[in-house]
Amino acid sequence: MQEKENIKRILEGTIKKIKNYDVVGLRELSNQTIHTASITQDPDNIAIAVIVYALSKILERPDYRQRPGWNKFYKGLINEIEHAIYAIGKQDDAHLRFHIERIAKKLDSASGKLKKYIREVIIKAKVNKASRIYEHGISMEKTAKLLGITMWELAGYVGQTGIPDVNFAKTMDIKDRIKIAEEIFK
Template identity: 60%
Template sequence: MQEKENISRILEETKDSITKDDPSKLKELSNQTINTASRTHDPDNIAIAVIVYSIGKILERKEYREYPGWREFHKSLISCIDHSINAINKNNEDDLRVHLELIRKKINKLSGNLKIYIQDVFRKASINKASKIYEHGISMEKTAKLLGISLWELANYSGQTNVSNVPLGKTYDVKSRIKLVMEMFS
């Protein structure tokens, strides 16, 4: 895992945002993590970005708090985040990965529509975050592999969001380029 201090901060702020019921802050934290993940290609950063984004999407849906299993899910989510923070502070990457995976497994213990909704959120979050990594210049194939989604899913999503149209850099007209070259050689 890379940038442990940053991940620890992200998880601390994630926990705080969950307790304050602030889904927009969670999306912001996820985007911060995706920037790191794009630079480092670190699977732990990617997993955290997807989890944080997913939690934000889940908290947006207030009606799901009335479903059976919500309180247990919420409580176990906070607990897993606490354990993840402790694992980072102890430099125990294996324990961190166990607790990140535990968050995903908690979903499988949910019942009915809440389980289906949250599983769907995690899948879509993976695709969304893959698209963001792809925007940062990582190849589509590598991005899909890092997030465990199909190339088809990523290509389909990226095509809908105009990721391919994101400008990569500033371009100059012909006169400006000639002027720049003239200045370089004078």
């Protein structure tokens, strides 16, 4: 477990954003976590990033809040996140991982159409976050393994986003380089 303070900060922010139904704020928290996860390649940070992003996608659908079982799902989710924060405060990595897993299971415990939607969201969240890690320079193979997706899924998504098309090594044309060289050797 690396970057526990980052995870704690993200989870505390997640509770606030969930209670305010702040979808954009949740996505920002997820992106912050992905940046840290790209540097540390820590599976716990990656799991949190995927969970927070999935929560943003779930909360952006207000019709699901009207479905039977929403209140139980919502309260259980908040409870598990609070337990994860408590585990970080106690320096208890085992319980933190346990509660991260429980949050993921909670997401999978919804019923009916909500459950189907959440499963799709989690798969898409993994692919989305994998593309962000790949964007930070981690190899496609390593990124796919970290998120438990196939390289094929990641390559398909990355190809659609245009991430490989970014030109980081922009060079001057030959005439400009010659002018600079002439200036140096005058």
